Amino acid sequence: MSQITLTFPDGNQRHYAAGITPAEVASDISTSLGKKAVSASVNGAHWDVQWPITNDSSIAINTLKDSEPALELIRHDLAHIMARAVQEIWPDVKVTIGPVIENGWYYDFDRTEPFTPEDLGLIEKKMKDIINLRDPVRTEVWSREDAIAHYEENNEPYKVELIEAIPGDEPLRMYWHGDWQDLCRGPHLQHTGQVPADAFKLMSVAGAYWRGDSNRAMLQRIYGVAFLNKEDLRAYLNMLEEAAKRDHRKLGREMNLFHMQPEAPGQVFWHPNGWKIFTTLQDYMRRQQTRGGYVEVNTPQVLDRKLWEASGHWEKYQENMFIVEVDEEHAREKAVNALKPMNCPCHVQIFNQGLKSYRDLPLRMAEFGSCARYEPSGALHGIMRVRGFVQDDAHIFCRPDQIEAETKRFIDFLSNVYKDLGFASFSVKFSDRPETRAGSDDVWDRAEEALKKATISAGCDFTLNPGEGAFYGPKLEFVLTDAIGRDWQCGTLQVDFVLPERLEANFIAEDGDKHRPVMLHRACLGSFERFIGILIEEHAGKLPFWLAPRQVVVAAIVTDANDYVLEVVEALKSAGVRAEADLRNEKINYKVREHSVGKVPVILACGMREVEENSVTVRKLGEKETYSRSLAEITTELSTEATPPDLR
């Protein structure tokens, strides 16, 4: 048998017979390493301890201390252990797939009865039993025929389908622990006992379509999370609790920002506090757009279906549009209208008024457009995913050769806005042509090329989202990451060669002939509703001072200070600060607590001392210390803070 040379991370080399496994290598180094080994890295690949090594290789033995490969293995093995537990409890349940995901894993099952929360407890207990068995994990390579025959015999149709979808030349690997077996590409741990039994938790059960296809069977998915140790698990569960505290639906109620009700599902009733955030943000965006060379317009919300047929929306998105039928007296037929789901066809109508010259381009047309989309009921989520919303929308009509410069200009615009709003960085996703699309390949080539070049020249890296473009053109998506690491897609820029064609937009070029403009659809915040939801969660309700709906509460400590409190409020209001008085018959403790819970950034307390000194005692949200300021000082200070970042 031939000899191979294995090189270790420290540069040491050892020689073994070809076919040696990492488990044997580890045991050869030391008995304890042999026991602790969970997997190996062989030439950079994640390698099962049982897989033979046949060539000279670099090798590193992984233990539970190597957190990245170890977590992957633990989560992966838990998926199998959970499937085994489920089948041991309910032998007629059919297994499907169970991948590792962020923080854990899931496994999809086909079972007639729903899993209940109590079932999760049962499964979890059974899983711990399996871990305690310390069952060795065995693996074998099988032929497709044998594997298919095996699963047909065992009445596991999903596995048969999976195998049939695997390309013919890939070897099929089977894994066992105990008598339980699963198809899996590995790698896995040495035995089930290597899984920390106290660092995982089954989280929830939810429906999921087989192979992600809504036309196919609905399976039951059980989600679990797993970590290297109990402490990490606890920290994760803690983090979830913290995230729940930031939920914009909860804070929206506590801060009295908005509400929603069954008569208008997916639509927001903005209360005075919430609407203050909305209009402050809108005023800010309007200033930015004016500076950015946009003109602002406003267009109708109910439009005849003929326009939507012409734009192509009727054909493609009719099911997601609010249709409005009107029976006019004496009308021969019903007028069928739709609420606008987007502003672009309307903007083309404005563009089409009068002849446009090449000198008019690029024409940047902005609208805070109220749109309505009949989103599927299951998609609705607070104010983040709604049926009625306002976009900070704009369409840039330009020549094809201006796409690149306009794209770069928009990316600069957007970077500046995000920075002002407290998001220092964002990532960019580039979505190219989808399978069903309008327009020729040549046009798509040019559009994709221009977008890419502009993104690069704006200094942005991007990740590719293959096939995810809109049907009319490629798009860029701008993704913000919030304070607890969640991603939110907000901005977008989409190139559109199709709509100007369909709605017959044109301009007179230098050559005196009519030419088609290109449209760039772009939004920076996306929708105000969604963006405000993101802001609330990002800041856990403690909005930056200039955006806070209630900026200052001036609280009287004793009734005799009431007149002075009103005087302070007036001074602040005159200085452009949103201030209100709290003269209620309550103790200062009570007032401080209530306004802190309400996320008011600044509380100014006034008792007789302040009246005499013409001062206030300042308490800022989240700070325990208070300090004294003269009325003049605090007015100047807060007035500056209340100024939006672009006006400072």
Add this chain to the structure above:
RNA sequence: GCCGCAGUAGCUCAGUGGUAGAGCGCACCCUUGGUAAGGGUGAGGUCGGGAGUUCAAUCCUCCCCUGCGGCACCA
């Protein structure tokens, strides 16, 4: 839209096949208190909507609506 779970006072939530409960909030009174809940009294409910079973339904069954967790969708 699909799967599962839920809906009781403004909010958070107990509860029972036969008169509906708490805390907070709200109103009024007492209290003038110095930085995260001072005390008392009181009002407040078609128990999401509809049908059925039952002598009797907030409770059991079915349908619908809305919400929540996922899946699918997101021009």
